Amino acid sequence: MSESLIEQFTKMNREVQNQKLRLFARVDTSTKLKILERQKPIFHKLRSSYSNVENAILTLVSLILAIDDVLKELDTVNLNVIKLKNKSVRQKAKRDKLFGYWAVIRTLKLEQDLSFRQIAQYLKKYHKLEVAHSTLYKFWSELETIKNEAKGEN
Known part of the structure; x- marks a missing residue:
């Protein structure tokens, strides 16, 4: 039930979600903080729209969406550097x-x-x-x- 909700909110399958979370683990601290700053407003927006959904699910969804937002801003070179360092x-x-x-x-x-x-x-x-x-x-x-x-x- 919760997996389908997460997929519905993020519009990403489980593998893509995991890929985003793995990338979150690899980025530097400043990028992580930037992602977490973006996560807060996304969470509150989701919570106001879907008050009947558990906070844990909304937190995970907002984190995945924030990671996706920040990754779209990173250029290909920075993304490749992160992968190379890993x-x-x-x-x-x-x-x-x-x-x-x-x-x-x-x-x-x-x-x-x-x-x-x-x-x-x-x-x-x-x-x-x-x-x-x-x-x-x-x-x-x-x-x-x-x-x-x-x-x-x-």
Whole structure:
């Protein structure tokens, strides 16, 4: 019942609503504050028109509509920058996870003589870490280069 009301008010399906909310999580603080400022008047307008609807539903609807309004004002460049920043954060998180599995990766490569594709499959199956074999190769090359440079300096 409430989902259909939300879709009716926003004129957006559930997936588009979730997309807007995910984007809200990614934007910088000043944009979030701008969205929240826009949300207030939208909420009060909806509440005066639909007093029989729960405040929680109206709050969510007003937030989604405010996000949509502010996103229409953002130009394509700013939107792409937001997406790019989010991608680099995810890559850094994956890289940090790889550091945690470095001993496993090194053992599989040196002692078991597995390829990077096989190591990627192993990590996915036994550690639920999905990583591309090319990422593993770059990670391996970088760390081995650092290790070899450190040995050469001593």
